[in-house]
Amino acid sequence: MTSVVGDGSLIDVERLTVTYTTFRGKVKAITSLSLSIPKGRIIAIVGESGCGKSTLGLSLIRLLPRSATVEGKIFYSGRNVLEMKEEEFASIRGTGISMIFQEPMSSLDPVYTVGRQLMEAIDVREGRKDPAARNRGPFRRVRTERIGTAARMFGAYSFRRPAVFDQEIVDALARVQISDPERVVDKYPHELSGGMAQRVMIAQALLERPSILVADEPTSALDVTSQAQVLSLMRELKAELGSSIVFITHDLAVAAQVADEVVVMYAGEIVEHAETNELFERPLHPYTEGLLNSFPRYYRDEAKVQEAIKGDVPNLLNPPIGCRFAPRCKYSMPVCAVRAPTLTELGPSHRVACFLRSE
Amino acid sequence: MGETLVDRVRLASRNEELRVTLRIMRSNPMTVFGLIISAGFIFASLVIGLSANRVLPYNPYALTPSLLHPPTFAHPLGTDDLGRDVLSRVLAAAPVDAFVAFSVVALAVALGMFTGVVAGFAGGYVEEVIMRVTDIFLAFPGLVLALAISAALGPGVIHSVYALAPVWWPTYTRLARGETLSLKSQQFIEAARAVGQKNRYILVKHVIPNILPTLLVYATIDLGNVIIVFSVLSFVGLGAQPPTPEWGLMVVQGEQYLNSAWWIPLAPAVAILIVAIGFSLLGDGIRDALDPRIRGTFG
Numbered sequence: 001m002t003s004v005v006g007d008g009s010l011i012d013v014e015r016l017t018v019t020y021t022t023f024r025g026k027v028k029a030i031t032s033l034s035l036s037i038p039k040g041r042i043i044a045i046v047g048e049s050g051c052g053k054s055t056l057g058l059s060l061i062r063l064l065p066r067s068a069t070v071e072g073k074i075f076y077s078g079r080n081v082l083e084m085k086e087e088e089f090a091s092i093r094g095t096g097i098s099m100i101f102q103e104p105m106s107s108l109d110p111v112y113t114v115g116r117q118l119m120e121a122i123d124v125r126e127g128r129k130d131p132a133a134r135n136r137g138p139f140r141r142v143r144t145e146r147i148g149t150a151a152r153m154f155g156a157y158s159f160r161r162p163a164v165f166d167q168e169i170v171d172a173l174a175r176v177q178i179s180d181p182e183r184v185v186d187k188y189p190h191e192l193s194g195g196m197a198q199r200v201m202i203a204q205a206l207l208e209r210p211s212i213l214v215a216d217e218p219t220s221a222l223d224v225t226s227q228a229q230v231l232s233l234m235r236e237l238k239a240e241l242g243s244s245i246v247f248i249t250h251d252l253a254v255a256a257q258v259a260d261e262v263v264v265m266y267a268g269e270i271v272e273h274a275e276t277n278e279l280f281e282r283p284l285h286p287y288t289e290g291l292l293n294s295f296p297r298y299y300r301d302e303a304k305v306q307e308a309i310k311g312d313v314p315n316l317l318n319p320p321i322g323c324r325f326a327p328r329c330k331y332s333m334p335v336c337a338v339r340a341p342t343l344t345e346l347g348p349s350h351r352v353a354c355f356l357r358s359e
Numbered sequence: 360m361g362e363t364l365v366d367r368v369r370l371a372s373r374n375e376e377l378r379v380t381l382r383i384m385r386s387n388p389m390t391v392f393g394l395i396i397s398a399g400f401i402f403a404s405l406v407i408g409l410s411a412n413r414v415l416p417y418n419p420y421a422l423t424p425s426l427l428h429p430p431t432f433a434h435p436l437g438t439d440d441l442g443r444d445v446l447s448r449v450l451a452a453a454p455v456d457a458f459v460a461f462s463v464v465a466l467a468v469a470l471g472m473f474t475g476v477v478a479g480f481a482g483g484y485v486e487e488v489i490m491r492v493t494d495i496f497l498a499f500p501g502l503v504l505a506l507a508i509s510a511a512l513g514p515g516v517i518h519s520v521y522a523l524a525p526v527w528w529p530t531y532t533r534l535a536r537g538e539t540l541s542l543k544s545q546q547f548i549e550a551a552r553a554v555g556q557k558n559r560y561i562l563v564k565h566v567i568p569n570i571l572p573t574l575l576v577y578a579t580i581d582l583g584n585v586i587i588v589f590s591v592l593s594f595v596g597l598g599a600q601p602p603t604p605e606w607g608l609m610v611v612q613g614e615q616y617l618n619s620a621w622w623i624p625l626a627p628a629v630a631i632l633i634v635a636i637g638f639s640l641l642g643d644g645i646r647d648a649l650d651p652r653i654r655g656t657f658g
Contacts (some may be wrong), residue, residue, distance in 0.1 A: 063552060063553065092550065092555075094553070095555060103546055106545060107549075108550070110547075110567075112568075120551070120556065
């Protein structure tokens with residue numbers, strides 16, 4: 001477990017534990033998770049439902065529900081995000097860390113047109129520039145004088161939107177491959193299809209230029225063709241802005257398509273973390289192997305029949321003492337029921353938590 | 360900056376939204392009926408109020424020797440016990456009732472929306488305090504509370520507004536709070552937060568615009584209700600005072616002539632009925648027109 005704040009990493013998560021307090025007791029959704037997210041990479045977080053992958057995403061952007069208690073540290077540009085005041089962190093959201101949610105249709109406010117919602121992102125971005133920087137660059141001629149708080153609260157801000165930004169919004173929509181962006185700017189969310197709405201959300205992220213984007217199952221609600229478009233957009237976004245993307249998905253095929261690294265989570269812990277090719281060619285953890293085997297294939301290979309992992313995800317109210325995967329594991333050994341394996345580095349870019357590999 | 364393509368498209372689509380709204384409202388004859396009554400009432404109130412009764416056929420305060428005259432062409436609704444033209448008095452009452460109805464509803468919506476949204480969004484102790492205060496107001500029967508306040512303040516039109524507003528706002532608080540709570544769990548609120556918006560901005564820009572249609576529908580229906588309750592206040596002598604023309608007051612003054620000169624109490628009573636029904640139908644129509652599901656099917 002390396003937890004050195006390197007030059008290349010944007011976010012360092014150290015021993016993060018998230019506990020939900022419920023009436024049945026405390027549920028540890030994430031147990032002592034450490035992960036560093038390097039600059040300009042796409043990291044896929046893969047796992048079954050309830051393994052804590054969405055909780056991880058929400059804790060990165062600090063939008064966990066109030067019933068959650070968070071321990072550990074999350075460093076963003078050298079500062080512990082979890083110790084910041086809410087107001088302070090709110091000014092990192094969006095331009096620093098942004099998030100795209102699973103259901104694109106409900107992520108857009110139904111009373112505003114697409115253009116107005118995208119303008120919001122620009123408002124946030126422009127509002128955070130320091131005054132000196134605002135008058136330089138391509139936006140030199142844009143009037144950016146401050147408007148009084150009262151005027152802004154009643155919406156005066158949007159009346160003064162400069163035409164340059166209109167053009168920027170249209171460009172952003174065109175860049176996410178929305179045809180006829182001039183029309184879509186004035187559409188309301190209910191007039192969009194799911195794929196279009198998700199691309200609007202991506203356009204929003206594009207406009208804010210976050211250094212890290214958390215995408216929580218952005219393709220799960222989409223059909224296959226829009227899925228492919230969204231995935232290629234993600235890669236373009238990374239290439240264009242140099243942002244890192246944390247891509248949360250339950251779909252291994254999607255992860256293989258889009259990610260540079262894959263993190264496999266099980267019951268609130270990382271069980272395996274490797275480069276994408278490495279992971280798919282040489283899965284070391286029995287759970288990863290099981291996931292790959294339960295994957296539906298186009299070519300039916302008689303020797304390798306699709307098989308599901310037996311059993312269910314353990315109840316996190318009362319997790320197994322040893323390895324959490326042991327009750328479902330084909331290769332389970334006596335030691336697995338007693339001690340929990342630690343995440344150990346096996347190769348230059350391959351970490352795994354399993355006793356099978358640590359002798 | 361001239362008119363760009365974007366501007367033109369924006370204008371076109373805004374007109375389109377309005378057209379869809381009107382088309383839905385037009386498709387229901389009851390809504391059209393309500394709209395005509397409400398618009399007529401508001402228009403008549405404005406004209407009569409601004410012209411200081413000069414547009415009426417007779418002076419509503421002028422006494423004449425022709426007492427208790429039944430309806431004729433000269434006096435379409437007859438004259439009352441003091442020889443005043445009933446039609447002129449019914450019409451002259453419109454601005455008074457409109458003023459009371461709109462003031463009370465505006466005050467109630469403003470106060471109710473503010474407290475309700477804050478309660479729903481903040482939660483915790485703030486919510487407890489606000490909701491318990493509304494409970495105190497709701498614990499009194501509305502009419503009794505209004506009667507008590509206007510009795511304490513003394514009769515008068517403006518005092519009736521002060522008496523009715525405290526009765527009306529708690530309903531809006533509850534409505535706004537409920538709507539806010541259900542909005543709070545919506546993903547676009549969380550998405551706005553993920554974009555980096557502060558709470559205050561989310562409240563003003565996302566919560567209030569989303570609950571406004573519900574409140575407006577409710578307010579439209581309430582306009583008629585306020586007129587009815589205001590008439591009750593006048594009826595028991597705590598609202599408008601004679602000789603002010605006011606529907607409730609005219610009903611009580613004409614009550615004794617119900618057998619001999621039925622037109623005196625009946626005309627203002629029918630006026631109350633028509634206006635109350637008009638606003639109620641309009642409210643229903645607006646609710647349908649703003650319902651996104653209906654917009655989808657017909658629009």
